[in-house]
Amino acid sequence: MITLAELKKLRLIHLCIAITFFTSGLTVNFAQLLLHIFLKPFNKVLFRKLMYYLCYSFYCQLVFVADWYAGCKMRVYMDAEDEKKYAGKEHVLLLMNHKYEIDWLAGWMICDKLGVLGNCKAYAKKAIRYVPCMGWAWWLAEFVFLNRDFDKDKEIIAKQLKVVYSYPDPTWLLLNAEGTRFTPAKHEASVKFAQERGMTPLKHHLIPRSKGFTASIPTVRGICPVIYDINLAFKSDEKVPPTMLSLLNGKGVEPYMLMRRIPIEQVPEGDKEAAEWLQQLFVEKDRIIDSFYETGSFFKNSGIKEVPYKIYEPRLSSLLNFAGWATYSLSCIFYYLITSLLAGNWFGLITALCILGFFYWLMGAAINSTRISKASNYGAKAKASTN
Template identity: 25%
Template sequence: MAALAALAAILLEYKSWADCGLSCMMCYNLFLTLAQHCHCAAPLDIDPGLCPVVCWCIAFLCKCFLRTMFVILNNVYCIPTYVVWMMIIFPLKRYHPDLYWKIEGHFFHWLLAMVSMWSWSAGYDIVELGDDIRTCLEDRTLVIANHQSTADVPLLMATFNTKKNVLPNLTWIMDRVFKYTNFGIVSILHEDFFIVSGKDKRGESLQALVKHLRDSYIPRRRKWMVLFPEGGFLRKRRETSQRFALKNNLPVLQHVSLPRVGALHAIVDTVGPEKNPGGNSSGDPTVNCVYPAHVNWVLDITIAYPEGKPLDLGAIVTGYRKPCKTFLFYRLFPCREVPRDHEAMTKWLYDRFVEKEKLLDAYYKTGKFPIDGFCASPVPPQEVSQDCLRFAILHLFFITSSYIHFQLLSYVVSYFWY
């Protein structure tokens, strides 16, 4: 309804029609239909003619419709076949778990590559800048990012898709509501963690997170773990965050909200680096780790959308927003720099988000990030480049797998039914 209302409002501004190759009556009738459907009054002095605006609207709606149908179809032939493959190799989980999780990780990566293609095909490019993160690609790393909209996760997927061995060995920490989406079954099988929001469930949820880290993250030899410390989208959290800041004499933030420290505290306490009694001055965080299971790095990602207007999942699916570039600003910290004391850790995390506020404020005003003072040796901005051939091969694989699985299922059903 909102989209139709917007189109009708655009059309109402035009009273003269130009040649576009469509029947004048077709354009005029479409205009009247839109106006009536959106409760807009069509001006009586419109001369039915040939309208380029209406043609553009038709093409726009067709594009949105076709992209939506494609995404739905993409889900239909990818997610079920992933589940079937996991059922087929399920015995490996008991008798050869390392092989099972290696295979599952590749399937998980391939599925997220499909999601990456949605934003890429819509023209929503990603530009990386800031610290060089190649250092942490093969190490256990905690990723913290600001959370603005439903587009954050798909764009992070698209970014990680191009980095070897990241997505197969990645754990998402997400709100429990995502458990009941179309991708929920995939996250369950991949053993991501669903966190429960709300004060009354906070303690129980953090205990469950600690258990998940010990029972899944460490035994599965996962590398990266993604956390959104704000605990919700900016548009929902901003007002509450600002009231809390005013009440507690904290910085009032506009472009991010004050983060919640509970999950970070649980993660660092459970899988944070243990220091040797004698200490270490080498500067290498891996030297201080007694156990390889411990997180070595904290990767702080600041997501910046053009003009401060976040994309959303609807835009990624339909492509209704014009093509644009989203920037990811990286800052890499050794995990041993994160304080263990609760108050000191809270201040450390608040400082990171105050810095995000400064970065985003400068970017929205000038179109550039103030790299000086935030990165010691920054890498130049690099646009994330996807592999078209790989996308085509993965589509072929999932479509072929779906066909084979359907034929097998049909055979089994016919065998018992007749």
């Protein structure tokens, strides 16, 4: 008899997840579009509250895969008082290391646990908004899309941050200050850049690109009270690689996350001073991650005050949400396939099978795009014009 672990590795199961995810994604995209056309011009507050639930319903399917399907257990280290008083109750600008294939999903996992998943947003490159389902969802949910042309982007940032933080409920906005995911080639270029300019080279991060940060801070002041510094790590001897493919095969991973709440007032005025503050923050982040790799603790060798960790239980809402979408999506697909077969509707049958094949290919393409080996070359070149 096939075991549950073996069942999760079957392509048929992966196809069912893909059908559910992309069918629901297209449905959510259509509902988002209707909100933009018929509600946003008349009631932006209600528009953004409803947008929260649409985004949550879509995003938390991947949280379900991590939490329930793969059984991931994430340890979150955060000051107990900050967690009790503030977590999930205020607007936040997130600064997070960008080294792993699923670091974004680890971020979604904690957003889900703190009740802000539907309002989590990010700075993203403009091309992503044209990607079916996820890109469209982000576009319609008012993410901050950038051209990687600073003269244009600084105007977009100033305008869009006011939109993002006008949401009535707590909103978390992610800024990957490194600009791109960590790879050996990009790290080599980053170290060379730092050495040429008398900066402290980083072992586990890329030198942060300060222009996006310094362009954001003047607008953020007064509308977003804090920065959350997120340090994510997986143990170097982790038997299961932290990838989407591992999760789809039902293999759980154990992320470790240190979250620090930094009041925005601690960031100094002035672009130069703010840029220097960001550089020093990343030097500190590097010590934190280095300590984790060396000792298994964020605190032993970093000089950072030790705080307790908490393992949040999976939320029932993500399980019920996925079950609902799966029932809707799969029942519609299989009903059409069966009725087409019985009626001899070969055109309809072949069309449906082609759509299923496209969904499976789309899932493979999405997984492939998260792989570090497929990361862009952005950041492997000279960084002089971007800091």
